[in-house]
Amino acid sequence: MTRPVFKRFGERPRFPAPLWLLISCFTASLFFMLFQGGKLASMLFIIITLLSIYLLSGNWSGIRRAQGTRKLSLPGQDAQLEAGQSLQIGIGVQIPGFWPIPYMIIKDQFIRQSGEETIFEASLIPDWKRRGELLYSTPPLRRGYYRFGDTECLTEDIFGFFQHKGRLELQQSITVYPQTVAIREWAQFHQMLKGMQHHSTTTRAHRETTQINGVREYIYGDRLSRIHWNATAKTGTWKSKEFERESLPKTIILLDRSARAYGDAAEFELAVSVAASLFRYGAGRDLALGLLSIGKESTYFEPKQSQNHHKHILKHLVGVEADGFHSLQQILKEHARELPAGCFFVLISPQKGSVMMQVLTQLEHLQMNPCHMWIHAEPSHAFKLQGAVQESAKDDWIKAIRSQGYMGYEVSQLTDLPNLLGGAKRYA
Numbered sequence: 001m002t003r004p005v006f007k008r009f010g011e012r013p014r015f016p017a018p019l020w021l022l023i024s025c026f027t028a029s030l031f032f033m034l035f036q037g038g039k040l041a042s043m044l045f046i047i048i049t050l051l052s053i054y055l056l057s058g059n060w061s062g063i064r065r066a067q068g069t070r071k072l073s074l075p076g077q078d079a080q081l082e083a084g085q086s087l088q089i090g091i092g093v094q095i096p097g098f099w100p101i102p103y104m105i106i107k108d109q110f111i112r113q114s115g116e117e118t119i120f121e122a123s124l125i126p127d128w129k130r131r132g133e134l135l136y137s138t139p140p141l142r143r144g145y146y147r148f149g150d151t152e153c154l155t156e157d158i159f160g161f162f163q164h165k166g167r168l169e170l171q172q173s174i175t176v177y178p179q180t181v182a183i184r185e186w187a188q189f190h191q192m193l194k195g196m197q198h199h200s201t202t203t204r205a206h207r208e209t210t211q212i213n214g215v216r217e218y219i220y221g222d223r224l225s226r227i228h229w230n231a232t233a234k235t236g237t238w239k240s241k242e243f244e245r246e247s248l249p250k251t252i253i254l255l256d257r258s259a260r261a262y263g264d265a266a267e268f269e270l271a272v273s274v275a276a277s278l279f280r281y282g283a284g285r286d287l288a289l290g291l292l293s294i295g296k297e298s299t300y301f302e303p304k305q306s307q308n309h310h311k312h313i314l315k316h317l318v319g320v321e322a323d324g325f326h327s328l329q330q331i332l333k334e335h336a337r338e339l340p341a342g343c344f345f346v347l348i349s350p351q352k353g354s355v356m357m358q359v360l361t362q363l364e365h366l367q368m369n370p371c372h373m374w375i376h377a378e379p380s381h382a383f384k385l386q387g388a389v390q391e392s393a394k395d396d397w398i399k400a401i402r403s404q405g406y407m408g409y410e411v412s413q414l415t416d417l418p419n420l421l422g423g424a425k426r427y428a
Helices: 017-035 039-060 187-197 229-235 265-284 307-319 328-334 354-365 384-403 414-422
Strands: 067-073 088-094 104-112 117-124 131-137 144-148 151-156 163-168 173-177 208-217 239-245 251-256 289-294 298-304 344-349 369-375 407-411
Touching: 017 039, 067 151, 088 104, 104 131, 117 131, 144 307, 173 307, 187 414, 229 239, 251 265, 251 328, 265 289, 265 307, 265 344, 265 369, 265 414, 289 307, 298 307, 328 354, 344 354, 354 369, 384 407, 407 414
Parallel strands: 251 289, 251 344, 344 369, 369 407
Antiparallel strands: 067 088, 088 131, 104 117, 104 144, 104 151, 144 173, 151 163, 208 239, 289 298
16 A cells, blocks of 8 residues: 655646646647547547557556566686676566567666776667567676676657666676786795705695595505505595695785885786785695785785685785785784794785885894795886886896895786796796
């Protein structure tokens, strides 16, 4: 039951201008028939009446009760969506009723976590069953969390007099992860581990202990002493013993989120992508990696080898922004007790010079092995002189790191990271 609406005394109901025009035409044709009479006046009145019935019946077109579904698909059918990829979206609409709908306009609302709103608008023509499907693709998406707002459906009569609207609540959330590259091998990292552990360390396996951790499937080439005879007899298939592995030294990655350190948003996105690529590399080789991320809020993930641990860190990297105001010296001073001694410490930052050298020295005093992933923008080809000056400054900074015995890499593009870490360019 609808509740009565009480209006103020003297307030007139508001009607759209097309409705007043329709009422005026109907009244004029009625008066023309009453006072003039004849076949022409009667025929004109009948035509205006039929048109009025058609136009007013649009309120019951059924678009307000429209139902729909949304389907999402990736171009490569991957499990997750990374920054720079487009999303293919399909919206299916079913409209109840019988009023003829010549076409329909759909407006889909796409909202980013920062409040940035994008509206995708397109039209479709329903079939004889009053169904239609709209397909569109988004532009390359940035890293972050997205959600779909209300989907608006609009239609008009054939004369364009009245517009009828309906809404579909197809709210959905989307996570766009940082862009990553596959790192085949981090040569200097494993060379350093050989010196720290005094034994050979490979990228695929750690040195095994004598403690049995479980049973695994037999792999061709396993020694006879590794075969688990009891499990083999029970299952009827060859089984081998699985031994616990020695834990590698822990690694901490510090992502510099200082707002003053980055020249633009693209530089910070490069830093986040480098961090995500390193965690992807660590997850594939069971490395104990941790993250220190200081912005408006302080976040610290202890180094662990769990896959869930790496997933939590990756989700954190989805929403990080360059909103910090603490210096690197202050961050290390406040979190020095939480950091494990003897760990490998990776600094991902665009800062350089005396400030960064003090940070590297401070890490060395804390009995850590520092490494600087220097993030810097690629020099513009239009300004060769300015690019030459930046190249000279880059060489000076790399030479300064090498002269102090620290490990360092300059990263200007994400695609260069595998070659840098694989040994194409070595700075230590």
